[in-house]
Amino acid sequence: MSSIELFAGAGGLAMGMARAGFQHSAVVEWDDDACQTIRENRTHYDSHGEDFVLFEGDARQFDLTPYAGRVEVISGGPPCQPFSLGGKHRGNLDERDMFPTAVQAVHKTMPRAFIFENVKGLLRQSFASYFEYTYLQLSHPEVVKRQGESWEEHLARLEGLHTSGKQPTYNVVFRLLNAADYGVPQKRERVFLVGFRSDLGIEWSFPEPTHSDVELLRAKWVTGEYWERHRIAKKNRPAIPERMRNRIKRLATEEREVTNRLPWMTVRDAISDLPDPEKPSLFTIPNHVFTPGARIYKGHTGSPYDEPSKTLKAGAHGVPGGENMLVRDDGSVRYFTVREAARLQTFPDEYIFHGAWGETMRQLGNAVPVKLAEVVANSVAKVLHEVN
Incomplete structure (x- = not known):
């Protein structure tokens, strides 16, 4: 089944989609280092050994015309900074808000389904109206905003249509998922919006925690x-x-x-077989390099060994904070190496990240855990196969 991945970042969601059997027709990402990471690891996105288009640039400039009516699923994680608890909380006023681009992609290609992921801050009360707006746009993507129409006016029009009894073009559901509940060694809560074209008559619900x-x-x-x-x-x-x-x-x-259900996975479960990056080793492990400078300060106390890690974060300007630190058994702290952080995001060890330490940690902090992506994507693929 064909798919398009928007806002791919380091490729966590895209890899989960490929593992579920989707074949990417195109992968879209604007960041140069993230694109280089995908180029160096593109075999992880080729579920059937086929090639795909990697578009390095603004998703708003990507030509979707060739894919209209020819793609099964569109997926992606629209940039979350507008809604992140760690950001400035500007929501739809933030120029980085890419949900309008996601809606436009659905409208132009009319896929059978879509999967979009974002931070839990999207569900904050202060964004309630805008979340409803996004939800209704995804339900009725063909009802486009008119020239000169404000988003509030467009929302009112969508509300009228939605309550009129007209069947939505897409049946959309959303849920806040904790990655730890699905075998990821990290407490990472993310909102998933999943929609199926209503003419398919699909009944679907989110996978149960494992x-x-x-x-x-x-x-x-x-x-x-x-x-x-x-x-x-x-x-x-x-x-x-x-x-x-x-x-x-x-x-x-x-x-x-x-x-x-199995026990939550912990940091120790994920990284205990890796050598201490501060000590000499006979083996060279890619991206497993010690970075000095870790310290505890208010609100940044690191992740204990015997719990799932705290949510890895990109941090301001790519510099990670205390969430990206390990608390050793003796109470001292150090930064996770890129390889350790990759394991906490369930990327395979042969997946190599491109860029300086701060940049690669930013990629990981923004990524969807591969295992969580695969669980959701597998569930979507299963019902799509059933209606073929």
Whole structure:
């Protein structure tokens, strides 16, 4: 099935799509270093060994005409800075808001489905009207904004149409997903908007979580399986946090609820087999280089070894903050290497990132975790295959 990836960044969502069986006709990204990363790793996006167009430039300038009616799915993560908790929160007033471009791409190509991802800040109350506007545009992409019409006026027109009883062109659903619930070793909450062309008659819902924080607590503090797996002797294990004691006691005494969920993955699960980047090693691992200068300050305390990491962030001007630090067992901190951060985003080890450390960490901070992308994309691919 053919797809187009917009706002590709380092390629996490695009790779997840390829792993789900989609063949990219085009991948669109404006950043030079991110494009170089994709060029150096393009085999990860060729699910059927076919080539694709890599358009390096503004997505607003990409000619979608050749793809009209010929693409199954459009996917992408419109730049999130307008809505990010770490940004200036300007939303639709921010020139980096690319949701209008995403809507236009859907309108011009009329794919069978689309998958768009963004930061959870998109759901903040201050952006409620604009989120509704985006949702209704994606539901009715053919109802374009008129010349001189404000977005509020366009929203009112879309609301009237949507409540008139007319069937939307796309049936759209959205949900806030936590990547840790799907086997990613990172607490990363992102909004996914998924739509299917209504004439297809598809019924779809988001995939159920496969991993659980409760199961991680049980593995650490009830059965001890977590520490045993990592060969950590009892004398070297941390004490149960005081704030967790009552909860752990209940888990140990209550009848266990039967689920198929696995424990959340932790930083230790993800990177413990990599050599310490501060020590000499006989092996050279790509992108696994120590970067000095890590320090703790208010609001930036790093990620403990035995929890999923905090959300990796791009940081201002590409310089990552405390979320991109590891807290060692002795309480000291250091920055994650690019390779470690890539593992936390579930990129394969053979995937090589291009650019200086700050730039590559920015790429990773903006990326969709590959595993989360693959889970959503697989679910979409399954229902599309069923209506072929």
